[in-house]
Amino acid sequence: MTRNEILEILRDAFPGRHLEADPDNNDGIRIPPPDLPEVAAFLKTEPSLDFNYLFFITAVDRLKALEVIHHLYSMGKGHHVILKTSLDRENPALDSVTALWPAANWHEREVYDLFGVRFDGHPDLRRILLPEDWEGHPMLRDFTHPNLIRRPDSPAEGRSEEAPGRGNPAS
Amino acid sequence: MRTEEYTLNMGPQHPSTHGVLKLVLTLDGEVVREAVPHIGFLHRALEKIAENRTYLQFIPITDRFEYLSSMSNNLAYCLAVEKLAQIPVPPRAEYIRVLMAELNRLASHLMWFSSMLLDLGATTPFIYAFRERERIMDIFEMTCGARLTYNYIRFGGVSQDLPPGFLEKMRLFLSAMKKGLPEYHALVTENPIFLARTRGIGILNPDLAVACGVSGPSLRGSGIAFDIRKAEPYSVYPELSFNIPTGTDGDVHDRYLVRMKEMEESVKIIEQALDKVPEGRYRTTLPQRIKPPKGEVFSRIEAPRGDTGVFIVSDGSEKPWRLKFRAPSFSNLSVLPHLVRGGRISDIMACIGSLDIILPEVDR
């Protein structure tokens, strides 16, 4: 099933929610943060979709917003979908999907650790890769640390400090 | 009689934890009530480093994500970038890549065999398996100059052509491997002590496995025949014929058998690939600093440990904006507490060995 077909099914199931196809990614669907838990549950339980395998959860810092990415896969049907939610950078929070896929437990801890996204409803949200007393969230683009040495700016042609993709929250 | 539970720390420095893994165990005598893994001791911020390297500069770093299957990591990364930048790969290079990936799978499984049996107390199979692994290392050294971190696969092909004498050495190796595999079975598989240590231990429920994101031989040991080389084939795997071994019960013994059979399947694939390698270019010529167009891409391959995936967000410049490396051992390790609950301390070693995790990949 392609992304557009999945999007159709989702739009039929959730009329009135603002779900759109992601222009940057062939498998991506943009979802507003409050709708994520219901859409995720639907994706898992709906027999024709049957997304039972969570491939990864990660985040991308788009400078204007923080985008959390859930990559789901269906072992039975063999299709992928990538859910994207844009969060506010000042206070990123999202509902946890650990109840649906226990694999999310560690992935969400990693996103919290490296990006600072709080997952509500997570059973044990604490740092996983960095020491417990570390301060800061290193993968953010504006992260600084006395030990972090930036290389002298090499002439990188065409490198913009503009983040790729649509960084605005979809609302 | 009053008994108490006590906490034992199987700390970062331990002979059997396959790296720096800390397990905090809550024990009732010898029975494990709870096992909490603590990871992150080997976190090297490789994903952050990726944001400051050009695409080509990052290839040696993909080797270090998981040094026992460097070729597979190289391959996953190169496939992703090739998908993004629409780089064609000549057929000879595709076959060479598959050859290298399967050799790497053999080397990784031989290493797994040695270390798992070492954890169970049998020191001899370790040396036996390394005999064959040394031959593989020699072949790799002949091809790309390195024994462990190869840095061989490039965008659009491989970095060097196969050296002269490669085919003969491969055939010698294959005959040695075919003699070696029955030896390992004779030494270990039917041994009653080994069976007592691995049958019925660490049973992984298939639904739990899928829900927890387990992949690779650990998943196939529980009976789910899912292999990316068959489900979403990449490179020239559709032209090669091989089977996917699965287990039935999901215990340690089944995972062991799955990996042993996978070694045999890899030998089959290598033989077919050796016969079919066409002549031609081994690499598409590309500029050193490639600038893929803006966009996002992910690639997914069957590494020896499971599903390795690379997700790249490109902003059109020569350095990726975000690179995410999905490591199979990360999800495989998260299922460990479920496996060892209710077992004994000795079973923990058997379970960790059978999951075949490697900590650099978990921590990145």
Place this chain on the structure above:
Amino acid sequence: MEQYLKDIIFYRPLTAWLAGRGWQAWQPLLDFAYMILSAVIVLAFILLTALFLIWLERKVCGRIQRRLGPMLTGPRFLGRLCIWTGGLLQTTADTLKLLLKEDIIPTKADRRVFIIAPVVVFTACMMAFVVLPFGPGLIVKDLNIGVLYLMAVGTFSVIAIVMGGYASNNKYSLLGAMRSAAQIISYEVPLFFAFLGPVLAAGTLSMTGIVEAQIGLGWFLIPQFIGFLVYLIASTAEINRPPFDIPEAEQELVQGFNTEYSGMKFAMFFLAEFTNMFVAASIAVTLFMGGWTLPFGLDEKIVSFLNFPYAPQALGIVVFLLKVYLLILLFMWIRWTFPRLRPDQLMSFSWKVLLPFAFLNILIACSQVLWRLPAV
């Protein structure tokens, strides 16, 4: 053994000299000195054996694993022979290294117990050498309760291991010590029943008595083969050798009760393990394989062929050592082939499998007594 020492080394001249000086009262002291001398000779033998056995273990291990084993220390001028004899001084080098190591005692450890534990272990295995018959008359003291004495002394090592594990103040050591206590106590029961078989058949508890009984009746190995197997397995467990080395399971317990020991104390535990292996093999040879004797009366023929004083003793020693080293090689072979058992599996094996077979062996021994061939 004193008798032979007295014959060889100046006993009569010294006695005569004492009598000439009028110091007969010091005679018992002279006798005592000879007793000490025999003990010292055995002690020297023990230490040399331990050194040699460690080298042998590493060589055998290497060979089984298709590699050479220690090669660089020791005589290197022997050419191709070096493949077999390389690295002879390896253990000496290792012991020297261990002697020079810093002796670390953890701050919170129980100091006295920590220091005494390795001493006790080594003492226990040395005590067993008192009743081992190396040849006709070559036994430090032929106690007429030899086997009983061995049973008693064999249990000392448990105490020492528990002492070592407890005193280290380390959870891993304690686990190792507890496991070891459980294991050794479980395996003592089939072990002692295996001892009983030859004792019943020979009718005596004395070690020389059992060997001499086998001259007439033939080796106890044949009728009591089951007992021999039970003994081999139980003694492997008693001396903490793989596949029964749970107490020091390196992969699980980071060296078990040995974890906190370094330097010479660790060397003591290590040497004691190898010496125990020699003791276990010697007991097996004495009880089941005829001690220093050769079957079919070959002894007398060879002795009459050799025709020099003390020839029976020399032959006895050679035969005894050959047999013991054969068994030791068997122990080593088993070690490097099998993985390790889990503690609960180990103990259920002891109680549910070995013990019934040991009882069966007693039955066989009793029937051997009942239907004894009316010779000798």
